[in-house]
Amino acid sequence: MSKKIWKPGTVLYPLPAIMVSCGNFESKKDLNIVTVAWTGIINTEPPMTYISLRPSRYSYDIIKNYNEFVINLTTANLAFQADFCGVKSGKNIDKFKHLNLTPQKSININAPCIAESPVNIECSVKEIKSLGTHDMFISEIVGVQVDDKYIDENNKFHFDKYDPICYSHGEYYTLGKYMGKFGYSVQKKKNRNNKSK
Numbered sequence: 001m002s003k004k005i006w007k008p009g010t011v012l013y014p015l016p017a018i019m020v021s022c023g024n025f026e027s028k029k030d031l032n033i034v035t036v037a038w039t040g041i042i043n044t045e046p047p048m049t050y051i052s053l054r055p056s057r058y059s060y061d062i063i064k065n066y067n068e069f070v071i072n073l074t075t076a077n078l079a080f081q082a083d084f085c086g087v088k089s090g091k092n093i094d095k096f097k098h099l100n101l102t103p104q105k106s107i108n109i110n111a112p113c114i115a116e117s118p119v120n121i122e123c124s125v126k127e128i129k130s131l132g133t134h135d136m137f138i139s140e141i142v143g144v145q146v147d148d149k150y151i152d153e154n155n156k157f158h159f160d161k162y163d164p165i166c167y168s169h170g171e172y173y174t175l176g177k178y179m180g181k182f183g184y185s186v187q188k189k190k191n192r193n194n195k196s197k
Contacts, residue, residue: 014166014173015039017082019072020051022062025105025112030066033095033114034059035086037167038134039071047141049123052134058091063137067125068109072117076163076174083172107143118162120145 015037023030038052049071053060063069074082081099088095096103103112106122113120122143129136150158164175 014168014175017074017079017086017165017167017172018051019074019078019082019085019114019117020059020063020069021072021103021114022059022066022069022111024066024110025103026110028103030062031094031096031103031112032059032062032090033072033085033099033101034090035082036071042138048126048139049121049141050136050138051123052131052136054134058089060135063125064128066111068111069123069125069137069139070106070109070111070113071121071123072114073119073121073162074165075118076165078116079165079172082165107145109142113145118147118150 016039018036018039020034020036022032022034025031034053034057036051036053039050042048042050051069051071053063059069081101084099085095095101102115104115104120106113106120109122109124111122113122121141122145123137123139124142125137125139127138129138146157147162150161152158160178165172166175167173
């Protein structure tokens with residue numbers, strides 16, 4: 001198998017295309033949405049996540065000022081809005097109003113969540129780490145809201161039913177094909193009784 005040699009770069013794809021909402025819901029001040037792909041989970045207890053933003057982004061100072069934000073997961077139906085929020089600045093436009101998105105009260109922070117998103121992850125900033133082109137907002141997850149239409153009677157969340165999207169090398173894709181649950185590669189097969197009764 002032959003391989004090409006590339007210079008070091010951001011090739012860990014695909015990534016989630018999330019919409020990050022920020023500002024103060026109560027006062028309706030500084031409400032904005034920015035699309036981010038540099039995000040992930042970094043700890044279990046306490047639950048920790050991060051987003052990385054360029055300091056030049058309009059949302060950067062808002063998040064730095066309030067020390068909180070909401071990660072809103074996106075769907076195929078929200079792909080247009082996610083793209084728009086990634087290329088247009090909130091300095092010049094009210095993205096909530098322009099895109100007919102609904103700012104909704106969060107549980108534990110003042111930053112709004114996006115009502116149309118199937119999952120809202122409330123984040124409290126613990127540290128801002130400068131890395132070069134981007135600064136990383138290391139944050140604790142302090143609340144989660146999940147649309148109940150994706151939860152079954154056993155309280156299981158069905159990831160595949162909301163048609164999530166991801167970002168890869170400047171393009172958006174849908175996800176959702178089930179391949180197996182965690183640990184399926186080592187799971188013992190159930191014994192089957194083939195004897196006729």
